[in-house]
Amino acid sequence: AGQATEVQPNMEEAIQYAAQNGRGGLGAIVMFAAGNEYRENYSYELASHPLVLGVGATGSNGSKEDYSNFGWELDFVAPAGSVTTDIGGYNGYSNNDYSYSFGGTSAACPVAAGVVGLVLGLNPGLSRADVFQIMNGSADKVGNVSYSDGFSPYYGNGRINAYTAIQLAAGTNPCVPSPEDCGNGTDDDCDG
16 A cells, blocks of 8 residues: 655645645645555545546546545545546657556546636636536536435545536536437437
């Protein structure tokens, strides 16, 4: 199992400053990967910090990756099992030099950060607390586990859902999928 590390005083100050003063006083969104040691995170770790969104990892089937850390401070999970990264090539682009070994919660966290970017791109006036609420409130309850008051220690508030998050950021009611009824004139399965 990985060694847990306490948040150092200088890191604590940086998190507090960013969360309170970032984005012109609206508060920066600070995220941290939960870790890959298949253990419960301690309350004093970065991913458990109350001003940080802690992100765990799911695979392509929506289930928590076995290695992903978990716990009562985990905010949500994001896909990590099939993330690839372009590691070189002319101007950063190439057809044959992708890394297929980048994964884990270190890959899930930037996926979640991308969704935060979409949310703030759509509605830049949201506060840090608003973004936290949108990200956690838009998460899908996956994993075939019980969620108590919308929370599971293995999935947090669930797996991020970019579509639902941007609907909430835009102030519209999110589409909740149900079996399609082609005769009722509505998009029951939310596929557009």
